[in-house]
Amino acid sequence: MSNCLHLAIPAGDLEKAKVFYCDVLGCKTGNSEDGHWIDIDFWGNELTLHESTERLPSVRHEVDMGTVSVPHFGVHMSEDEFQALKKRIESAGLPYLDKPYRRFKDTEFEQETFFIEDPNGNVLEMKTMTNPEVLFRTTK
Template sequence: MEHRPFHLAFPVHDLAAAREFYGDLLGCAEGRSSSHWIDFNLYGHQIVAHLDTNAKPPATTNPVDGEDVPVPHFGVVLTTTQWQALAERLEQRGTAFVIAPTVRFRGEIGEQATMFFMDPSGNALEFKAFADDDQLFAAD
């Protein structure tokens, strides 16, 4: 099955802060933009930050493997090498993690490296990596 890029549009309070976070910190190349939105290339996927100064992300969490996972959230499943490089870059830049880089479900089906953090507008992001990508959709 051929994988195609996904598209996600989400609200941000400040386009300059979004540009710094997604462009400078996460290393996303910028595509088209206007005074109300910016396209970013997030590991080959199109995400679009839309200006909405009134948007308030929900402050909901769900318990997963002993952690309070923010919901909703988005991100990308990376290779282990990509995940480690991103975790190191974020740590070096002093990123405040919601869930620091860790391995979840250790020794179980779906074992994965994961980390959660927020963008400047409060949108939650998760980046994860599996030692075995076949575990992505593995069932108990």
């Protein structure tokens, strides 16, 4: 698990957050301190959810698909994983903050993406790329 990202966020009620991240998104738990924090295996990255009363503020920024919430975080996943995740979200009756959308159509950077909120209002962008090998290639 070298070079994994670690991100700690305010999660509100840890039990609600755990249901969202594990039961809906399909993540697994790791280390924890009861009533304080819990580590989530977020597709090979360490997401630490902290019990909290505060929420992170967010604003909307202009991008090609309209406006998106910032800050946000998420993962790139295979097409199969992405479609399975969409089904789990829809089966759970969770609303999309920004519905699934295909970006950069007919380019090497084509991707499908959507935005959701966790129970504490943290924004997640989940995506799948048609050609993931070009992720860090520049267009210039």
